Amino acid sequence: MVNRQNQNQNVVPHAVLDPAQNPASPYYIHSSDNLAATMVNPPLNDKNYNAWARSMKRALVAKNKFRFVSDEISVPTATDANFEAWDRCNSLIHSWILNSVTISIANSIVFLENACDxxxxxxxxxxxxxxxxxxxLHNEISNLKQxxxxxxxxxxxxxxxxEELEHYRPIPQCRCTVPCRCDVIESVxxxxxxxxxxxxLLGLNDSFGVVKSPILMSHxxxxxxKVVSLATQHERQTETEEKGDSLTIVNVAEGKKPPYGKGQFGGSSYRNTRKFCTHYYDDVYSQRGVEEPFTAYQYKRIIDMIHHETTASKKGSENGSASEVQTKRRIGLGSLQPDELYHLVVSSSSSTCFSIQHSSISEINDFSHIIPPGALWHFRLVHLSHDRLLALHTVNNSIDVSKxxxxxxxxxxxQKRKMFTVSFSKAQKCFRLVHMDIWGPLAQASVHNHMYFLTILDDCSRFVxxxxLNNKGExxxxxxxxxxxxKTQFGQTVKAIRSDNGPEFLLPAFYSAQGIVHQRSCVSTPQQNGRVERKHQHILNIARALLFQSKLPKKMWCYFVLHVVFLMNRIPSKLLKNKSPYELLYQEAVDLEMMKVxxxxxxxNNLANNRSKLDPRARKSIFLGYKQGMKGYVLMDLISQEIFISRDVIFHEHVLPYKGSNSPAWNCLDLQTHGDSTGEKLNVALEI
Structure with missing residues (x-):
């Protein structure tokens, strides 16, 4: 008996000591944990690390695996008893991380052995x-509106x-040896x-003015x-009142009766019951145990509309005198109809269309009127145009036509929109009028992550x-x-800028400081900014031609656009009397010898510092355009897919070597930082 107890005491501790079988151990792997699991969503990209890291940490802590990446659990030796369990957990966590990042980032860490690395x-x-x-972030916060x-x-x-700004600029904490007793941190x-x-508050719409003013003045x-709660309450109250008002007005205008049977509020007695009392109104519904159909505000609107009915209508009367509500001037006689509304009787000789200005009628139906005799044929022929009516009048004199x-x-x-006339106006000098517009976003980001481009057009020279741009905030x-x-390059001052109503162009303080007039097109009227809109169409048409010609991937569209603009500025135009925009702006001839396919x-040429004695002396490349400020060509190496700039180039323009989808995967260097040691950016257009 004693030996059996000793055996049991020896067996149980071995099971407990195995960390892979202990649910409380970080080495324990649950049956639901698999390599294909995605721990967080959205995956990590180059802009959301802070939010991603927090979500990923929560997921790993919940799985009891965060200590593997926080260096709390060190890498055991190969002879350690826990090595196999650690290796399994490390591979599992590494797979989770790879599944929770974008493909490009995953490729950069796939060869790291340890998850902590x-x-x-x-x-x-x-x-x-x-x-x-x-x-x-400061710009986005200040520009954010409801x-x-x-x-x-x-x-x-x-x-x-x-929250993102708070992460970048957290409130500093006191690190003094003796903690401070002042409340500076709390004040901050x-x-x-x-x-x-x-x-x-400042970003709320103007309809919240009744909430904003008291809060801003409070101390x-x-x-x-609390401010968000007050604004939400005001929003709900406004929506409820608007919904209730529309329902109340419809019920009163259409003469609907409450659906509670006959009596004081139903049947024939409803027409003669014109006297209402708030206390009586409350008592009836409380006695019947029915929820009140109107709020106090809606009930007041009903009473106001009833009091503004035709002034001569009386209890139980069949006819009455109709008067204007404001002037009390008599305009005719009214007759009570079965629909319980007074219809104004107008003589047949009158050509003016009168209607009772009842508040409920005017709010529900602005077309409630009597057809004048001169418009009868217009209504009979389903609102035929005036010209067609005149044509019919020449055939049949009985058809009345009134202008x-x-x-x-x-x-x-x-009704349709007015036709847009062709504009022949043109600025007499350069930079007196500049057109601006944004194109994008494109579904396919460029090789350098551009999603938009800003187009600037001089009205006089037509120079582009x-x-x-990566985003509109730029x-x-x-x-x-x-x-x-x-100002610096041309010694001129921009007089006026014409754009659409995009918020990115709304810079009133800047325009006022520079003395620039900002001309904006009407809402949904791009025709008023048509010159730069048509220029967009021209740019994209030729960019597509370069895409089909070169067979390069769509992500190279930024080079298509830059090359197109470079050529457009150097091609003569009939509008400019067979001169090019470049000639008008710079007052010098264009060098066409530099043009390449x-x-x-x-x-x-492969530079000497990048080669050894037996290395190739040249790099097989593709021509992508020109670089402003440098006497060189923008090229792409066909072997390494590197984008670089060189002046020592020999062209074979009759050969287009790129093979499209059969080419190797792209791994382009960022042209914005590839260049001289100063890191000069190349994301600006060729002419800037």
């Missing part, structure tokens, strides 16, 4: 504070930006909370959560500048850069 690599690569991103969003949706958008937190509340200012009648139905049913800075370029085969 992959985690550390991602942290070192993406977690560094970005001053440019902080500046962008517009068509609900209060909840607007607050969510603002909260995301504030309070100030930031008040700033966020004010940002939220102390409520918290952001003085204005038919609302025709306007509402058939193009600036490649437009304001690029407009400022262009104004500075014009886009996408053609070329060989660039």
């Amino acid at each position: 992959a985690w550390r690599d991602l942290r070192d690569r993406f977690s560094q504070g970005d001053l440019v991103r902080i500046f962008e 517009n068509s969003m609900s209060v909840s949706e607007y607050y969510t958008e603002l909260k995301i930006l504030l 937190k309070l100030f930031r909370e008040q700033d966020n509340a004010i940002r939220f 102390p200012l409520p918290s952001l959560a 003085s009648i204005v038919c609302d139905v025709c306007h509402l049913a058939k 500048w193009v600036v490649l 437009v304001q800075q690029q407009v400022n850069n262009f104004i500075t370029l014009v 886009f996408g053609s085969l070329c060989f660039a």
Whole structure:
């Protein structure tokens, strides 16, 4: 008996000591844990590391695996008893990380053996504070408006930006040896909370003015959560009142009776029951145990509409005198009809169409009227045009035609937009008028992650500048850069800028400081900014031709666009009296000898510092365009897929070497940083 107990005591500890079988151990792997699982969504990209890292940490902590990537569990030796369990967990965590990042990032960490090394690599690569991103966040927060969003949706958008800014610029904590007793940190937190509340209030629509004013004048200012709660309550109240008002007006205008049977509120007695009392109204519904159909505000509207009925209508009367509500001037006699409304009786000789200005009728149906005799044939022939009626009148004199009648139905049913006249106006000097517009986003980002491009067109010379953009938030800075370029390079001042109503072009303070007139097109009227819109069409047409000619991938569209603009500025135009925009702007002839076939085969000299004695002396490449400010060509190496610039190039323009989908995978270097040691950016157009 004693021996059996000793055996049991020896067996149980071995089972407990095996970490892979202990659910409380980090080495334990549950049956639901698999290599193909995606731990967080969306996956990691180059912009969302902070949110991704937090979500990934929560997932790993829930799986009891975070200590593997936080260096709390070190790598055991191959002879260690826990090595196999550690190796299984390491492979599992590494697979989770690979499944939770984009393909391009996964390819960069797939060859790392340990999950902790992959985690550390991602942290070192993406977690560094970005001053440019902080500046962008400040701009996005200040420009964020509610517009068509609900209060909840607007607050969510603002909260995301504030949380990201808080991560980059957290409130500092006291690190003194002796902790401070002052409340400076708490004051800083309070100030930031008040700033966020004010940002939220200023972004609300004008309809929330009744909420914003009392809050901004209150002292102390409520918290952001309280401000959001007040705005949400106001939004719900407004929606309820608007919905209730529309329902109340429809019921009263159509003469509907409450669906509660006959009696004081039903049957024939309803027509004669004109006296209402608030207390009686409340008592009836409370006694019947029925929920009140109207709010107090809706009930007041009903009473107001009843009091504004025709002034001569009396209890139980069959006829009455109709008067205007405002002037009390008599306009005719009214007759009570079965639909319980007074219909105004108008003599047949009258050509004017009168109607009782009842508030409920006018709100529900603006077309409630009597057809004048002169418009009878117009209505009979289903609102035939005036010209066709005149043609019929020449055939049949009995058809009356009147020019003085204005038919609302025709306007509402058939009115079209006015025709746009061809504009022949042109600025007399360069930069007196500049057109601007944005094109994008494209479904396929460029090889350098561009999604948009800004087009700038001089009205006088028709010279075009193009600036490649990652997002619309860069437009304001690029407009400022262009104004500075014009002053520095041409000694001119931009007089006027014409654009659409995009918020990225709304810079009233900047325009006022520079003395620039900002001309905007009407809403949904791109024709008023047609010159730059047509220029977009021209650019894209030729860019597609270069795409089909060179057979390069669509992600190279940024080079298509830049090369197209380079050529357009150097081609003569009939509009410019057979001169090119380049000649008018720079007052010098164009050198056409430098023109090469886009996408053609070329060989660039391999620099001596990049080769040994037996290495090739040239690089087989493709021509992609020109580089502003450098006497060289932009090329792409066909072997390494590297994009570089060289002046020592020999062209074979009759050969287009790229083979399309059969070419190897792309691994292009970023042209924005590839260049001289100063890291000069190449994302600006060729002419800037």
